[in-house]
Structure formats: structure tokens, C-alpha cells
Amino acid sequence: MEGLYDYIKQFAVLDRQEFDLLAQMLEVKRFDKKAVVTQSGEIENYLYFVSSGLVRKYFVYGKKEIITQLACEQDLVSSSVSFLSRKPSSYILETLEPSLLLGLSFDNMEKIYQMGPRMNRLGRLIIIDWLVQKEAWEHERIKQNPRERFVNFIRQNSELVQRVPQKHLASYLNMKPETFSRYKHLLSK
Amino acid sequence: MTGLVKTYFNHLHQYFLQFVPLSKEAFEKLVPYFVIRELDKKTIIVHPGEVDDYFNIIAKGLVRKYMVVNKKEITIQLATEGHMIHSEISFNTRVPSDCFIETIEPSVLISMSYENLQKVYATFPEFEKLGRLVITDMFIRKDIRDMTQLKNSTRERFVTYMKKHPDMLQRVPQKYLASYLNIKPETFSRLKHLLRSK
Numbered sequence: 001m002e003g004l005y006d007y008i009k010q011f012a013v014l015d016r017q018e019f020d021l022l023a024q025m026l027e028v029k030r031f032d033k034k035a036v037v038t039q040s041g042e043i044e045n046y047l048y049f050v051s052s053g054l055v056r057k058y059f060v061y062g063k064k065e066i067i068t069q070l071a072c073e074q075d076l077v078s079s080s081v082s083f084l085s086r087k088p089s090s091y092i093l094e095t096l097e098p099s100l101l102l103g104l105s106f107d108n109m110e111k112i113y114q115m116g117p118r119m120n121r122l123g124r125l126i127i128i129d130w131l132v133q134k135e136a137w138e139h140e141r142i143k144q145n146p147r148e149r150f151v152n153f154i155r156q157n158s159e160l161v162q163r164v165p166q167k168h169l170a171s172y173l174n175m176k177p178e179t180f181s182r183y184k185h186l187l188s189k
Numbered sequence: 190m191t192g193l194v195k196t197y198f199n200h201l202h203q204y205f206l207q208f209v210p211l212s213k214e215a216f217e218k219l220v221p222y223f224v225i226r227e228l229d230k231k232t233i234i235v236h237p238g239e240v241d242d243y244f245n246i247i248a249k250g251l252v253r254k255y256m257v258v259n260k261k262e263i264t265i266q267l268a269t270e271g272h273m274i275h276s277e278i279s280f281n282t283r284v285p286s287d288c289f290i291e292t293i294e295p296s297v298l299i300s301m302s303y304e305n306l307q308k309v310y311a312t313f314p315e316f317e318k319l320g321r322l323v324i325t326d327m328f329i330r331k332d333i334r335d336m337t338q339l340k341n342s343t344r345e346r347f348v349t350y351m352k353k354h355p356d357m358l359q360r361v362p363q364k365y366l367a368s369y370l371n372i373k374p375e376t377f378s379r380l381k382h383l384l385r386s387k
Contacts, residue, residue, distance in 0.1 A: 061340055081332040084325050090336055113321075117314035124321035128281050131328045135277045138265075138335065139287055143258055 004049050004102060007074055013122045021115065025108040029101045037093040037101070044079035044089050046103035053099025054163055058171070059091050067172040068137070070096075070164055077101075080130060096164060146175045150183045194225055197248035201299055204246065204271060208322040218313060222305040226298045234298075235290040240283055241276035243300040250296025251360055255368075256288050264369040267293075267361060269354075273327065293361060338371060346370045347380045358384075 001023050008019055029048075031037060037055060038044050048055070055077050057069040068091070071077035082089035083106060104112075112119045140149060153173055154161055161169065170180035190198070201223075202216045226243075228234065228250070235241045237257070245252070252274050254266040265288065268274040279286035280303060301309075309316055337346065350370055351358065357366060358381075367377035 059336075059340075066339070081329050085329045113318070117317040120317035120321045121310070121314070124317060124324055127321065127324050127328055131324065131331065132278050132281055134328070134331060134335075139256065139278070142256055142263055142265075143287070 001102075003051060003074055007049065007076075008122070011122055011125045013118055013125065018115075018118065022104075022112055022119075025112060026102040026104055029103050031095045031099045031101065033095055033098050035095045035099075037095060037099075038079050038082075038089055038091070040090060040092050041088045042082075043086055044082035045105055046101075047076060047078040047080070047083055047109065048093075048101040048103050050075050050077060051100040051102055053095060053101070054097040055093055055095050055099060055101070056164075056168055056172075057091050057093050065171055066174075067168055070160055070168070070172055072160065072163070076126070076130075084127075096168070141174055146173070146179055147183060147186070149173045150175070150180065151186060154187060197225065197297065197299055198223075200248060200271065201246060205319060205323075208326070209319050211319070215315075219309065219316070222309050223299050223301050226300050228292045228296045228298065230292055230295050232296075233289055233291045235276050235279070235286050235288065237287050237289060238285045239279075241279040241286050241290070242302050242304075243298075244273060244275040244280055244303075244306070245298040245300045246273050247271065248297040248299050250292060250298075251294040252290060252292050252296055252298070253361075253365060254288050254290050255365075262368065264365050267357065267365065267369055269357075269360075273323075277327075293365070343370075343372050343376060344380060344383070347372060347377070348383055351384055 004023065005019055008014060008022070014022070026049075027046075031053070037048070038046075040059065050071050050073055052073055055071045056067050057071065057077060057079070058065045058067040060066075069077060077093060079089035079091040079093060081087070082091070086106070109123075113123060140152075144152065150173060153169075166180055167177050170177045173180065198220060202211065202213070205211050205216065225248075226234075226245070234243075234245075234252075247268055247270055249270060252268050253264055254268075254274060254276070255262045255264045257263075266274060274290060276286040276288050276290060278284065279288075283303070310320065337349065341349065347370060363377060364374055367374045370377070372380070
């Protein structure tokens, strides 16, 4: 729970007591490696905090899987639009490592919001954070060429590079696995 | 307040009512924090490198958000009456924008500065819920648009958009529409026959 406390603390909204109220609402969920956490077509019922492990979020386009998020410790992951809109998920969430997730159900989230403005503030700030990340992900795809995307990503995520299979990293960076392999020489410099 | 400005604020009140019950008295508390901005067509309101200081709801007109990459303009958003537009990353995280925001038509924007928005939340915490629901709505809409863009064929993107926004073909230069839908201008022209045959 301390990991989650650190995550929540960055938004500077809740005191420890309020955090404890929120923490009581969470369900601990354990998943094996390669377990499907959320299936497409289902309504996402949880917002997860990754306590340990690694989860990928992707959708299927034709025969291709397109990864939009790789979530590890201290990240939130969810088929967020399905979770918020109560519509079937377009995304699949799947673990890449055995994972321990803390899940907040939609019903519990609604209960938390009824506790007052500060909880709503926290919710607002988290969704703004998602919106900004989504926008940044899109802008990077428009602005950067594959080589720049590769170099920037590897610089900022050296740990993920060790943990995530290359084909998934390539999908996340919107490049062919061959291209990804070819760029690896850029790292030895 | 002139009659026209009153009408604009009435629309804003209606917009908020989709999200929460909001009495006239409660809504009136917000009004002083907004400014009305009347702009000519082709006015750039945000340049790359500037921190975007306003979020805007369009009372009248048409506004475009775009990026310039390798001298090419890429249209990211086209917003009309009743919709919101701002440089999300810049406004929310206070970093320089990487986009332009520019009016296409003479436009009237109902705008709130970042500073005033923080004041509203600090003074009236009861608006936190409205803020959360407005931002949630934006987030959902953005995802739906992203998915449509990624999953639909060129033809499907064209037809879906034109059916949903039949007035845009008249209001927006074709090159912007084509860029927004990620369709080559030549292809866009060719697809127009699909609109007539029905």
C-alpha cells in the first residue's frame, strides 16, 4: 500500500486518513504470467494499481496487436474508457509477468466520490493525467520518426527494455520488430 | 450583459447540465471567472512554444488545432459550437504548447484562464465534481476518435465523419478536413461522390 500512497501523494490532495478510507475499498488481485485481466467486449470493472508485475494494454487491428500501454510498478492501468463510460472495452489487458494488482471497482469508486470534493479532485487530477499522457503518446507518434521514438523511449525506460519482449516494445513504439532490432546498434554508442 | 452574451452563457449552462444538476444561482457563481473572446477568422490564439493559458468553449464559430511537422500541417482537432478546445498538455501541465490553435471562421469563445480555474476550485470545491465529469467526457471522446482513426478504413472514416457532421464540408477547407481524417487530398476529392449518390 505504501507504493500506492506515494503515487497518490504526488497529487497533493488527500491526507493519510483519507487515503486509508480509499485503501479499504481496494481488492487485491493476483494474476499469473500471460493472464488476461480484461477481455475486449467486456465492460471494464476495475481501475488497477500495479503493486508488482507488468501489464500490457493493447487492441487488435486486423491481425496486428497494437500496444498502447506497458504498465509496471507504480502505474495505473485499466481499460479506462470502458471503465468510465460503462461501454464494452476495445482493449485487452494482459500480464507479461506474474502480477499483484490493487483493483478499485466502479461501484467503490462511486462510493469514494460521494465522500466529497477532495475525492472528486483526486479523480479529476488522475483523469487529466491520463488525458495528457494520451495526447503526448499521439503527438510523439506524429512528430518523431521511428529512430527518435526508439532512442527517447529506451533512454527513459531502461528497465522496461529488460523486462518486456522485443516484439511488444516494437508494437508499443509503432515499428516493425526488424526495425527495432536494427536500431539496437544505436545503444552501444 | 448584452442579449447575445446572455445567450452564450445560457448555452454554457445547458452544457454543464448534462453532467450535474446546477441551479441558475450556482451557475452564476462561475460566470465572473469567464471571459468572452471575439475573434476574427484566421486568428492564431496559441502558438507553439507558448504556454496555453485558456480553455475555451466555442459559443460561435470554428476553431482548428494543428501541428507542423516537416513543414506539413497536421490537423488534430476541428471544434464547433458547444465543443471545447485547448492545448491539453500545455494548459494542464504548464509547459510550452507544441500545437497551433487558430480560428477558421470569426468565432466567439467563452474562455477561462488557468489561474481562474484554480481559483474556482479553491473557492467553490463543490465544482470539483463538474470538473471531473467534464474532463472524463473529453477523455472518452478523444479515445473514440482515436479508435475510429486507427480501426476504420479511409472510406469508412470519410463516410462516418461526413454523416455525423454534414455541415463541415461547407465550413472547413477540404485540405484541413482531409488532414484531420488522415486522407490524402486527392483521395478526399474522389470520395465525395459517396455523398451525392445517397
